[in-house]
Amino acid sequence: MDSAVPEIDLNRTAREHAAALRVGEYTSRQLTEATLSQIRSEQDLFNTYITITEELALQQAEAADDRLSTGEGDPLTGVPIGVKDLLSTKGIPTSAGSRMLEGYRPTFNCTVVDRLQQSGAVIVGKTNLDEFAMGSSNEHSAFGPVRNPWDTTRVPGGSSGGSAATVAARGVPLSLGTDTGGSIRQPAALCGVVGLKPTYGRVSRYGVIAFASSLEQVGPFGRDVHDVADLLTTIAGQDSLDSTTVPEPVPDYKAGFERGFEGLRVGVPAEFFGSGLDESVRSVVETAIERFETAGASIDRSVEIPTVQAALPAYYIIAPSEASANLARYDGVKYGYSFKDGESVDEEMSMTRGYGFGDEVKRRIMIGTYALSAGYYDAYYLKAQKVRTLIRQEFAMALSKCDLLLTPTTPSVAFALGEKIEAPYEMYLSDLYTLPVNIAGNPAISVPCGFVQGLPVGLHLIGRPFDEATLLRAANAYQEETHWHEQAPQSKY
């Protein structure tokens, strides 16, 4: 059998693997074995996975081969995928990147993992992340930082750093992350892959370990827009287990692809090109804007999101406030790490949480508890929620004049490991352009649009609520004009 194993090109997209599986060029079992071998070698270099789920992956691959042999199967059947270790997987360790969930094995699957399994996708591992999805560099993981495949002295972004890095490093063609303030789009930009945050309510959050419930969504990473559209189709839709999912039908996301840029009105809000933006990144993004224009889109520079400068402080009140409530459940009683040598319930819980949580998680629990505490609620939490209303209204107004907005995804390219770890607010600024979108709830995508000193730059497109189709159409049209997404990191692996 071994001598007959074909050489498998792991640069291929999910769509290319799916076609190869259907013509019998290789089997899902062979593809999965090649993938497992690749992600094990990648693991030593980039620390992208917390758990590699070999046994489950091989079982799923064999089931996929059976299904494909009968001529059946979905676009993802037999295709390897990584999932962020924030998504509950039945019987498989789920850590959220935290010491707090030491030894925890969920008793159920989250809905998106159920949907992946129904589609026949092969889950090869749980990817590394910032603890409880709090961070922008993947340095806040109890399992050590992920390294950027383009330059291992730099961060991959976060919090879904492992999911972005493994797609960039050609470990898997697809992965899932979560995005609460930029945690899909920012690492997608820094790792040179495509990442999409769906509209709030588009994808079920059931079984996703909660950080900030009113802001977060699960979404896809891929190396091209077609793959991202296929993965979004697989996970999107109403779920009776998540009452915040909407009943709107999931459209055919690729139906408009052949229309390209035709008739697209693209707004470029000046507030996203201010003094915080690195000049080299600005220049790359301006070149992309010219490309949109020459390819047939119309550019409107009159749109405004004037309150956007308040989005960052509003976010860092709202998200920690929700986190302080969501993370109250970790008490050392039901599962995970537990300090057992205290004199009282209070002492044991405080000691459990003091040890179990890392610095960034503690910092956010403290900010949230403060913002919600007596005497400060109106000045902080209520004020932030009012600012949220203004930002939503401004996005709605801008998107009444345009089909989508175009901005940089991040103010700079990937920064060095350790550079911002002691300066939390500096770290928060790397999500300056992504987190306003979570506050408003709209969908957005990051696609590769060039390089600065060998490091990838992301182009950020923001759409109307539940209009992922237009975002994907524009992003796909851009990828047909350019080859940035085909570039692979030169790291030695």
Add this chain to the structure above:
Amino acid sequence: MSLSIDEVKHIARLARVNLSDAEVTWMHDQLASILDHFEVLSEIDTDEVPPTAQSFELTNVDRPDIAGASIARDSALAGAPRQEDGYYRVRAVLD
């Protein structure tokens, strides 16, 4: 708004997060610098603006009240740090 060391200790108590004295000092400095950045919010006029708790409000989402499968007790307790007779065990909460 300035933040005192005692306030940091109070918040840590409310949040049930044990902090050493060194951590209290460190946390105080970090929180104070983050809170400074929140001041920009007070410059925004929101007198007539209602708050938003969630971006696309769905109201009264309900379903028929039909009992479904639930998690078996053994499986729910399987990860418990301490258990006894089919229950989670904690220290006494009343003296």
